[in-house]
Amino acid sequence: MKRWSVLFILSFLFFVQSASAHGGEDKEGLSNLQIMLISLAACLVIYLISEKIFTIDIESNNKIFLSLVTYTGTVHVLLGVNDFLLLFGGISVLLIAVVANATNIGRENYGLLQIIMGVAIVSMFVAYFVSNHDLHYIAEDFLGITTKLAELGVIALIIRQYNKQSHSKNTPSND
Numbered sequence: 001m002k003r004w005s006v007l008f009i010l011s012f013l014f015f016v017q018s019a020s021a022h023g024g025e026d027k028e029g030l031s032n033l034q035i036m037l038i039s040l041a042a043c044l045v046i047y048l049i050s051e052k053i054f055t056i057d058i059e060s061n062n063k064i065f066l067s068l069v070t071y072t073g074t075v076h077v078l079l080g081v082n083d084f085l086l087l088f089g090g091i092s093v094l095l096i097a098v099v100a101n102a103t104n105i106g107r108e109n110y111g112l113l114q115i116i117m118g119v120a121i122v123s124m125f126v127a128y129f130v131s132n133h134d135l136h137y138i139a140e141d142f143l144g145i146t147t148k149l150a151e152l153g154v155i156a157l158i159i160r161q162y163n164k165q166s167h168s169k170n171t172p173s174n175d
C-alpha cells in the first residue's frame with residue numbers, strides 16, 4: 001500500500017519539472033496532450049487502487065470523486081510549474097482529498113473538508129473563465145475544457161453527498 005503511494009508520488013514529481021503553464025509564448029516541457037494523458041493515467045490509477053491505498057470501504061461515487069480530483073489536481077500541478085496559483089490550487093485539492101480519505105482526523109471532519117474542497121474547486125473553475133476572456137481560445141482549449149468538466153463533476157458529487165447526508169439526518173429512524 002505505501003509502496004504504491006510512494007511510487008505514484010515519485011513518478012508524479014518526475015513529470016512536474018518538465019511541464020509549464022500554457023500561454024501565448026513558446027514553451028519547453030510537456031504539451032497539453034501529454035499533460036492530459038499523464039493526468040488521465042493518474043486518474044485511472046487512483047480509480048483502480050483507491051480502495052487499497054486508503055484502506056477504507058470506498059463507495060463507487062467516492063472512487064469517481066477521487067479520480068476527478070486527481071485529474072484536475074494533476075493538470076493544475078503540471079501546468080503550475082511557472083504559475084504559483086495553478087500549482088497551489090492543484091496541490092491543495094490533492095492534499096485535501098488525501099487528508100479526507102487517508103487520516104482519522106480527515107474522516108472525522110469529512111464534511112468540513114468537502115466544503116473546503118468545494119470552495120477550492122469553485123475558485124479554480126471561476127478563475128479559469130476570469131483569466132481567459134477569449135471565447136475562441138476557450139473553445140479550442142481541450143485541456144481546460146476537460147479540467148473544467150472534471151471540476152463540475154467534483155462539485156456535483158459534493159452537492160450529491162451533502163443532499164444524501166442531509167436526507168439521512170432528516171429521515172426519522174424506526175427504533
